[in-house]
Amino acid sequence: MHLEFTYIPPDFKRQEYAASPFVELKPAPADGIAPARFHATSNFPEYIHLPAPGWVLAPESRMDAVLKVTGVNVEVVEARRLKKGDLVVVGRTENGEEGILVHVDCFQRIKQTGNADKFAFRSRGTRETPFSRSYDELYDILEHDRNRGYIVWVLGPAVAFDKDSRNAMQGLIENGYCHALLAGNALATHDLEAAYFGTGLGQDIYTQELQPMGHYHHLDILNEVRKAGSIKAALQTLPIKNGIIHACEKAFVPYVLAGSIRDDGPLPETIADVYASQDRMRKHARLATTVITMATQLHSIAFGNMTPSYRILPDGTIRPVFFYVVDMSEFSADKLANRGSAQAQAILTNVQDFIVNLWNNLKEKP
Amino acid sequence: MHLEFTYIPPDFKRQEYAASPFVELKPAPADGIAPARFHATSNFPEYIHLPAPGWVLAPESRMDAVLKVTGVNVEVVEARRLKKGDLVVVGRTENGEEGILVHVDCFQRIKQTGNADKFAFRSRGTRETPFSRSYDELYDILEHDRNRGYIVWVLGPAVAFDKDSRNAMQGLIENGYCHALLAGNALATHDLEAAYFGTGLGQDIYTQELQPMGHYHHLDILNEVRKAGSIKAALQTLPIKNGIIHACEKAFVPYVLAGSIRDDGPLPETIADVYASQDRMRKHARLATTVITMATQLHSIAFGNMTPSYRILPDGTIRPVFFYVVDMSEFSADKLANRGSAQAQAILTNVQDFIVNLWNNLKEKP
Amino acid sequence: MHLEFTYIPPDFKRQEYAASPFVELKPAPADGIAPARFHATSNFPEYIHLPAPGWVLAPESRMDAVLKVTGVNVEVVEARRLKKGDLVVVGRTENGEEGILVHVDCFQRIKQTGNADKFAFRSRGTRETPFSRSYDELYDILEHDRNRGYIVWVLGPAVAFDKDSRNAMQGLIENGYCHALLAGNALATHDLEAAYFGTGLGQDIYTQELQPMGHYHHLDILNEVRKAGSIKAALQTLPIKNGIIHACEKAFVPYVLAGSIRDDGPLPETIADVYASQDRMRKHARLATTVITMATQLHSIAFGNMTPSYRILPDGTIRPVFFYVVDMSEFSADKLANRGSAQAQAILTNVQDFIVNLWNNLKEKP
């Protein structure tokens, strides 16, 4: 089983950590403002040195937040959420010199064969990288996390544009492989359009044919759902019997629809305020054990930045959070890495095939 | 001069138009809800047949809005902005049968040589398409519109990541080639980071070197500007002397920063509500005569959908609105076309080179 | 069944065809030189008007060849293969005015619903196009052509770089879904490398691990095969028991390895002369009923240009030739279309997933 990762905590008995000063705390000078030289968090486990309990691990983490300390309680908050006077960790070193330790290589795995040659081909991941093992690992991980984890899917609209991939996503939700779904207004709109009209932006999701007056389909479904007052209400009155959103509602899987400047409608559930969307998404980031983002650069980067690379389980053990980015272009994967989500593994392919392959393999599991 | 386009109005003396019924109007059943069979607008000029004045041209247009009629006054509004009882045009034909005429081929130009061969190579636009003439036309258009038009730039953050391209954009703004700038929080943040630290996300914008602690740069500049209360205030107190935002402030060029779920900070001017952002962007869409979008798929699609393909000038003449999309990938250009902005012309290249080329040519004009 | 296409020949009783002049023939002025105003062929069926038999259909076709006439015999040959004095069709019209008829819309199918709207979304094929039906059709076509057609696969090396995709291709060959395989030296080399070392250019085709001294693997296998004198001989002596080339040899499936300027080795079977390669490939183009090209722009364009869009079966019926291009980038698909292979259907995805999906579906057929 590929999930057998052991967390190796830092050895705080080591001289340099024992001699490390306590972390410095400074008050936020105003609401939403961090003190000078504030420490910004990464996705990695971060420990701070406090007088009373000693070294304390932040309960979770994210890119570019600050550490707010209340007594022995450590919180990872975005600077915009600080209140004047909140005590914030300051210091920008990461090795303990200022009481802050960023712990990067923390999960032990059967070591990969090191390649110490001066020269090797194929050191960069591309579409030509073999993904057979990535799939096999992913089957194991999803199987495991179905009952003992929290799987978050982050979807671009393309998943709803194709019959087979939409069916596959529906199957995954219905069978417990999805604990939360994050997307935008478009994914939900076109998924409902597909349920109602069989089209995506007017194009038949099976035959590829553009339907006459098909460019009204998404507008009509938006108008109908808005009239009903909510998606939930609309599902009672409209003849919608399948799809991604329908499966979420039926299986009580929470979903977050973040609004964007290109939205029509929007659907009643779509959140207009992007920072409110962030807050809602981050609730799921804190619970996530596995994340799969598909064909959405904006949401991938946003969620990648707010997802910790580790999760402390209720029993105190610490496990890695798996983060897969499925996209067609090397640029998207590289951009995500360049924005701070280095732990993300790229699978470079069309999400249609990815999700169909995945579901074909998982659906035969007991 | 390439701007010599003549608008050819429909010939309303033709039998089918003269015999056309008046357009049907129905009240909005509730706030934000359109009546059944509402007519949705396109980017093209649209005429409706009213009893009193006869055929009336909508003053502007956009994708997927509705036509609200008050007396003889026609407004193009998003359905979400309707009030209960507003009279809305219904009907989904486009040739006059229901009093609605969508006028697609309306600008006369020296006809391109028709190619009637059964077979021709190179019928699809790609990176291999020759762009020499597109550049030459663009120089003419920008030269013309500098004083007699309204040029809107829509920017992704990449423009601020490179020294030469950032300088070029600054030069264009300072010299009157930009009447409004639309972007997100990231463009402004990294532009200010470049002014303050010389970096983009910690990478030197000239040497490509990653700076030590560079990953704090954008967070520090965000914190400083938030402390100052506004970008305008920050420019008084911080040593920021160049760049895109600085040039806009100095030259009183309005800019709109639309918030998104991947924002850090945000800057005080960034708009949290995406539909408020849409409204602010659309003000500029209504004025635009030329639009150039660079390296931003989300903003390109959003603004492409709200920009008319024509503009009625104060003297009553009608001219085309030019819309250029500059991006590296065929997919981005195709996606924009697939989302309804068929009038957009793609220039497939790196925006760094595009903007440097452009500015090199324009800066020598008197 | 999706293969039910009926060929509709031109109606030669129509006045304009009956009155059409006979085609003009001119001798080639020298070896490898066409006469002035030579007619160049397309991929479509082409008829020429001869005195004796009347209108004659070329037995096959290709892009950019000439029609050589010997008595009533018509041959489609590359200009470089002409001999001085060969009689060549001249004339550049396509509608019969000069006795040449290019017959483009020749296969009848249940008509797609025409979309006559002035406006429609999604008129361009991209990665977001739904491919469910393309797969379903392809299963039918391959099932049909396994026994009643001639399926040609054109492969880039990426297929051999992944364990599952290499297995899938092997399965397709072993089960009769491949009548000829066209590739370059690299595909065969890395497939043999995978059989011998389990790697592709030194990277484990399952685990992605770079092997120590892995950059010697392809060189060692090349040296071994060259020492053996041929691939066939090497398969007798080396412990190679699986893979694409092994399956071809075992199942007597012919393969053509065209040399290129980036070859190491090369393998003994690799053809050094590119025009000799063309000739060998074209033998298979003349027989092909279905072609699938995967992850190879050069070979796709080359083979696309030499493959007719129709095939005359032994019983005289005429059927379409199906041509699928599987690639990650819109640019590759567009480029193929721009080079004259308009009949090619693009499936935009990673070839690993494509071939695994395909084989998973086909392997359960009786």
Add this chain to the structure above:
Amino acid sequence: MHLEFTYIPPDFKRQEYAASPFVELKPAPADGIAPARFHATSNFPEYIHLPAPGWVLAPESRMDAVLKVTGVNVEVVEARRLKKGDLVVVGRTENGEEGILVHVDCFQRIKQTGNADKFAFRSRGTRETPFSRSYDELYDILEHDRNRGYIVWVLGPAVAFDKDSRNAMQGLIENGYCHALLAGNALATHDLEAAYFGTGLGQDIYTQELQPMGHYHHLDILNEVRKAGSIKAALQTLPIKNGIIHACEKAFVPYVLAGSIRDDGPLPETIADVYASQDRMRKHARLATTVITMATQLHSIAFGNMTPSYRILPDGTIRPVFFYVVDMSEFSADKLANRGSAQAQAILTNVQDFIVNLWNNLKEKP
């Protein structure tokens, strides 16, 4: 000046090198076959330890060749060119243990600021990487190498498809910035087509208009040049007065046209045998001091593999060879690196803009 790189040879007085055994030599067992455990070269400087002169630097290098030793003379040859009995270096270590030293970090430069942070954004090169400095360095390098180096250009056909980029390339050749040009049949054909018809594959290289019967243009020019017997002869008789090939002929710049399986024609100068093409290209690789490849994956990889990373000048000093890859896609750049040309620097943009920018800057130099 950016060319100030100093070559730092290995310190052969160091104990481990002084104690290093002499290199082992084994005879080639047959023509074109290397002995077991042959040493394969990289692009880096490689030294071998011989009894008489001691450590000897190979005079040049390339990927995946072998070292043939005749007395004290070392040659880097492709295995296919070995003759039976040739003495070949064996051994696969690179640190001197077997008398072979691969010397990777050999050029000293003002050290880049090391980034020792545990975390940094933007560690991967993409289209968002700032290229201002790359351009500035390139101007310096080309200015220097114009008179004191050997600049090799490797071109895909796209350069000839656009008026401005074709003019720019012509200007570079006419002004001494090109000492050799490597390309395929297509580049030369479409450049001559542009000179004769003003089109590329039938599309006007300025207006983008598809010309009637334009699909005959490249076939007609091929036929004319073939009739003339050579490009040189055709330039005497045909009205061709500009372009890339014309400039090469006028300025006596050698060019190599490597044939490929997608060629029409071919032109008389096009080389049919790919290994003969390799040999001709490698002559220029041995002389190159700067290489720029544009929009051609196949030729980039081929030439990248045969180009050393260093050049020994006549006076014995050793300088780096600069290798730039200009392409639109991260995949192309990554693929080149994955195939062994790690020294290649990518500039991700459209070659049209690249070459126009370059020429605009260089043409004003004295």
